[in-house]
Amino acid sequence: NGVFDLEDIDILTEQSASGNHLKPYDLTGDDLVDRDDVEFWAKSKEIGYTWMGDANFDGEFNTGDFVQVLGIGKYEDQNATAVWSEGDWDGDGVFGTGDLVVALGDGGYENGPRQDVAAVPEPGSLLLLLIGLVGLAARRR
Numbered sequence: 001n002g003v004f005d006l007e008d009i010d011i012l013t014e015q016s017a018s019g020n021h022l023k024p025y026d027l028t029g030d031d032l033v034d035r036d037d038v039e040f041w042a043k044s045k046e047i048g049y050t051w052m053g054d055a056n057f058d059g060e061f062n063t064g065d066f067v068q069v070l071g072i073g074k075y076e077d078q079n080a081t082a083v084w085s086e087g088d089w090d091g092d093g094v095f096g097t098g099d100l101v102v103a104l105g106d107g108g109y110e111n112g113p114r115q116d117v118a119a120v121p122e123p124g125s126l127l128l129l130l131i132g133l134v135g136l137a138a139r140r141r
Contacts, residue, residue, distance in 0.1 A: 004047050004048060005057065006056070006057040006084070006085055008041075009038070009041055009042065009048060009057065009083075009084040009085075010083040010084050010085050011025075011083075012025055012027075012033075012037060012038055012041055012084070012091075013038055013082075013083045013084045013088045013089075013091050013093075014081075014083050014093075015033050016033050016034050016035065016037060016038050016091030016092070016093075017081065017088070017091060017092055017093025017094075018033075018093075020033070021033045025037060027040045027041055027044075027047075028040050034091060035090050035091045035092070035102075037091070038084070038089070038090065038091040039052065039102075042054070042089075043114075049114055050113075050114055051103070051106055051107075051108030051109075051111070051114055052089050052102050052103045052105075052106035052108070053065055053089055053099075053102070053103025053104070053106065053108065053109065054108075055068045055069050055084065055085050055086070055087060055089075056068055056085065057084075057085075059113040059114070060108075060111075060112055060113055061103060061106070061108040061109050061110075061111070062109065062110050063110070068085070069085075069086055069087035069095060070087075072086050072087070072095075074086050074087060074094070074095045075087065075095050075096070076095070076096050076097070077094070077095075078094060080094070080095075081093050081094065082094055082095040087099050089102045089103050090102045
């Protein structure tokens, strides 16, 4: 439909689990469609830019995502296939403990939307020493 949305990541996780390795779904260029492609889709600024585990694709990984996937009832059911919106965050076609490890390991649970981190340089100790000495000298006068 021209927009990256939940349907797209559901299709990608389905393709990852299929083992067909179709070129259009190989986002990492390694001739495989697997967990790496799912993670690339989710984390890429140009595509999903969300957290692993964001089942409803609202930009945040939080309790609402757990409520959604656990309510579907596919957790640890090896006979039930799953896609991203149903808890398959590692692209193996099932919703299990491995998916929870992937999602919680990403570090986004209850952290709000994924954001760029601005690097703030820390002052060097020599600079701090000089500032302290100037302050002492000014106080001494």
